[in-house]
Amino acid sequence: MSKKRSAEEYQKTFAFRFFRWLHGEKDPYVGEVEMRPQEEYHVDEEAILRHEKEHDAILDRVYSEDNIELKAFRRLYHVTSILFCLFLIALLLVTVSYLPATGTIERPVNNEVAVRYIESGLEETGAVNIVAGMILDYRAFDTLGESHVLFVATITVLILLRMNKKGSQGINDRIFEPKNDTILQLVATFLVPIIIIFGIYIILNGHLGPGGGFSGGAVIGAGLVLYLNAFGFAKTERFFTEKTYKWVCFFSLSFYCLAKSYSFYTGANQLHSVIPKGTPGAILSSGLILPLNIAVGLVVACTIYAFYAMFRKGGF
Amino acid sequence: MTAFQIILMGILIICAISVSFSKNLLNSILIYMSFSLVMSILWICLESPDLAITEAAVGAGITSVLFFVMLKKIQAIEIIETEKKEASEDE
Numbered sequence: 530m531s532k533k534r535s536a537e538e539y540q541k542t543f544a545f546r547f548f549r550w551l552h553g554e555k556d557p558y559v560g561e562v563e564m565r566p567q568e569e570y571h572v573d574e575e576a577i578l579r580h581e582k583e584h585d586a587i588l589d590r591v592y593s594e595d596n597i598e599l600k601a602f603r604r605l606y607h608v609t610s611i612l613f614c615l616f617l618i619a620l621l622l623v624t625v626s627y628l629p630a631t632g633t634i635e636r637p638v639n640n641e642v643a644v645r646y647i648e649s650g651l652e653e654t655g656a657v658n659i660v661a662g663m664i665l666d667y668r669a670f671d672t673l674g675e676s677h678v679l680f681v682a683t684i685t686v687l688i689l690l691r692m693n694k695k696g697s698q699g700i701n702d703r704i705f706e707p708k709n710d711t712i713l714q715l716v717a718t719f720l721v722p723i724i725i726i727f728g729i730y731i732i733l734n735g736h737l738g739p740g741g742g743f744s745g746g747a748v749i750g751a752g753l754v755l756y757l758n759a760f761g762f763a764k765t766e767r768f769f770t771e772k773t774y775k776w777v778c779f780f781s782l783s784f785y786c787l788a789k790s791y792s793f794y795t796g797a798n799q800l801h802s803v804i805p806k807g808t809p810g811a812i813l814s815s816g817l818i819l820p821l822n823i824a825v826g827l828v829v830a831c832t833i834y835a836f837y838a839m840f841r842k843g844g845f
Numbered sequence: 846m847t848a849f850q851i852i853l854m855g856i857l858i859i860c861a862i863s864v865s866f867s868k869n870l871l872n873s874i875l876i877y878m879s880f881s882l883v884m885s886i887l888w889i890c891l892e893s894p895d896l897a898i899t900e901a902a903v904g905a906g907i908t909s910v911l912f913f914v915m916l917k918k919i920q921a922i923e924i925i926e927t928e929k930k931e932a933s934e935d936e
Contacts, residue, residue, distance in 0.1 A: 658895075660893075660895050731898065738894075739894035739895045739897075739898060740894075740895060740898055741895060743899060744895065744898040744899040744902055744903075747899060747902035747903045747906070747907060748898075748902045750907065751902055751906045751907055751910075754907070754910060833907055836907075836911060837907075837910065837911065837914065840911055840914040840915060840918065841914055
């Protein structure tokens with residue numbers, strides 16, 4: 530049994546201050562820093578005119594036809610750019626000439642890495658689809674980077690395109706939408722479930738056939754965009770908001786990180802991994818590839834929907 | 846390389862050139878979409894269905910949709926329509 534504390538006692542605890550900081554309820558400047566009203570800005574018309582005159586005079590002097598420096602600079606610029614291009618072409622041609630000739634044994638295509646992937650890929654990863662085994666087992670670190678790049682890209686778009694809730698009514702796309710388009714709605718009613726189920730199939734079958742997290746997630750995202758176009762933001766906001774996006778991305782990416790750290794640790798140190806490989810060809814097989822595919826697919830689907838929503842109305 | 850693949854590659858080159866020379870932004874996006882579709886068929890011919898699915902979903906679907914939204918945001922589509930109206934009125 531925990532003792533119930535009084536409000537005054539609670540205000541002294543760390544938890545109270547932490548949550549107040551988290552929710553931003555207290556402004557650290559109010560009451561602490563001396564604040565004065567801003568001084569009004571005076572427009573000095575004479576100074577503006579003087580600056581304009583000086584600016585025009587400088588422009589006239591710089592861009593006049595008998596400015597020898599500018600002429601020399603332009604000529605130098607042209608010559609340097611041509612020289613730089615020639616240098617770049619020469620450098621690339623010399624580099625290409627050092628590549629091994631087509632068809633020889635020493636080409637990097639014929640080295641032992643690809644042979645290893647093809648020969649023991651099924652045994653080591655348990656995935657029938659060698660491509661999935663490669664990108665989610667041998668080279669899973671690259672795929673983790675790809676998912677994070679997507680996440681960072683969404684954050685950047687969010688910073689650039691987000692609109693304030695106040696005063697954005699004129700720009701808001703939602704008002705100008707043609708609502709209740711019957712043809713589009715009927716087509717979407719039939720197509721959206723099929724598209725989303727196809728996307729889920731691609732994700733879940735990533736280790737058995739062609740496909741995987743990225744392509745399946747893109748298909749699901751396209752289905753969501755179609756649904757959004759047909760039925761509007763009010764319907765999609767019932768199941769997908771900014772909070773959903775945040776938590777789905779957070780859990781998927783951190784699950785990916787943890788799972789892959791585990792498998793890298795056990796793989797590099799010759800430890801026994803508890804995750805069973807299963808029979809190749811079954812849907813529950815190939816160890817971590819299926820859950821990783823699901824994680825990547827969730828991130829990609831959410832990111833594509835988020836991109837579209839932010840381009841359309843600058844938020845979710 | 847079969848004749849089918851050679852024809853597809855020819856279409857690719859034509860699309861790639863006409864995207865940059867098309868004056869109408871909407872047309873360039875449509876040509877770009879068809880470029881992606883032809884590309885995805887070519888990926889299947891080259892026996893990489895993984896890439897074909899991704900190319901069809903991302904290249905032909907989502908990128909073009911984002912381009913359309915962006916054109917609407919910068920009001921490029923509407924400007925073209927008004928220009929057409931003015932042109933028809935002049936005639």
